[in-house]
Amino acid sequence: MTVAVIADIISSREAASRDEVQHAIEAAVIEVDRTYPWALQAWYPTVGDEFQAVFRTVDDALLSTLYFQLALPKGVACRFGIGLGGIARVESRLSEGIQDGPGWWAARAAVERARELERTRAPFARSWFVVDEDSAPHEIAQEGPVNAYLMARDQLVSDFTPRVRRSLFLRWCGYPQKTIAEMEGVSPSAVSQALNRPASMALRIGAEALELGVRARRVFPDAR
Numbered sequence: 001m002t003v004a005v006i007a008d009i010i011s012s013r014e015a016a017s018r019d020e021v022q023h024a025i026e027a028a029v030i031e032v033d034r035t036y037p038w039a040l041q042a043w044y045p046t047v048g049d050e051f052q053a054v055f056r057t058v059d060d061a062l063l064s065t066l067y068f069q070l071a072l073p074k075g076v077a078c079r080f081g082i083g084l085g086g087i088a089r090v091e092s093r094l095s096e097g098i099q100d101g102p103g104w105w106a107a108r109a110a111v112e113r114a115r116e117l118e119r120t121r122a123p124f125a126r127s128w129f130v131v132d133e134d135s136a137p138h139e140i141a142q143e144g145p146v147n148a149y150l151m152a153r154d155q156l157v158s159d160f161t162p163r164v165r166r167s168l169f170l171r172w173c174g175y176p177q178k179t180i181a182e183m184e185g186v187s188p189s190a191v192s193q194a195l196n197r198p199a200s201m202a203l204r205i206g207a208e209a210l211e212l213g214v215r216a217r218r219v220f221p222d223a224r
Contacts, residue, residue, distance in 0.1 A: 001139065002040060002054055003061040004103035006081040006111050007068060009049040021076055025051065028071035035173045036064055038214070043068070051078075054103075057217060058084060058129070058146060059210045065127060066153065066207060070169035074162035077126070079118065081111030082146075084139060085132030102132035122151065124158035153206065156199045164194040168203070171195055 009021065022045065029043040029051060041054035043064075055061040065080045072078065083106025087099055110130040117125035127150040131140045157165065163184055170180045177195070181188045194200060 001084060001135065002056065002087050002103055003058055004083045004085070004087055004107040005053045005055065005061050005065060006083075006104075006107045007043070007051040007053075007065070007078045008081070008111050008115075009051075010077040010079055024073045024076055025078070028073070029068060031169075031173065032064060032067045032071055036067055039064065054087065057214065058082070058142060059214050059217075062146070062149070063207060063210050063214065066157075066203075067169060067172070069126065069157050070165045070172075072162075072165070079111060079114045079125075080127040081107040081109070081114060082127065082129045083107030083110055083132070084129070084135060084142070102134065106130040106132045122154075124155050125151065126154045126157070149206070153203065156203050159199060164197075164200070167191050167194045168200055172204070172207070 009025065026045065033039065033042045038060050039053050039055055041052075043051050043053045045051050053061075053064065055064065061082050065082065068078065068080070083103050085102030085104075085106045087103040088101040089099055107130070110128040113130065114125055114128040117128070129143060129146040129150060131143050133140070160168070163186065167180050167184060170183065171177065171191075175183075177188050177191045181191045184191070
């Protein structure tokens, strides 16, 4: 079982320059992959307005999509569909990169669910998680807790300004606060305030909890 993720650019057709949006997101995902290089298949653009990636575990996918959200520049947003299920390579005479399978079907269903929530009950919603219905019971049981986390996470992130998001991302990437202040054109105290907001701290503590689980599974790969 693997975790397939689809990142769908929101309102890409309304962008003044589709090329600039693409370049901005590609710059963000390069930094995400550099900072958190645990993808089985790193983020890559596909046809239209989507990016895709594949991960070993749900925690890996949650962390990467969080970093992805924080790294996005002002005026650019994505919704994320995370799908747990099998992935198969499709034989083709014209391409070596065709994939299909329940993991991708689940990710597509998750994107659609995130879009539905955004348009109805939760305008802040950007992410959803779906497990293939033929998965083991303990895997299907993850849907509820993971989606509860995603809803809380998306609400927190939606309240941040683009500058606060970027400051968080850069700090988590290891940049000193002084350097972040220079990059964002603000004072070091403004960066410190952004990092120490209760919402920022809650988001960071949650990410650290996920990272702890990821590191444990690296040491004990057979552990559930």
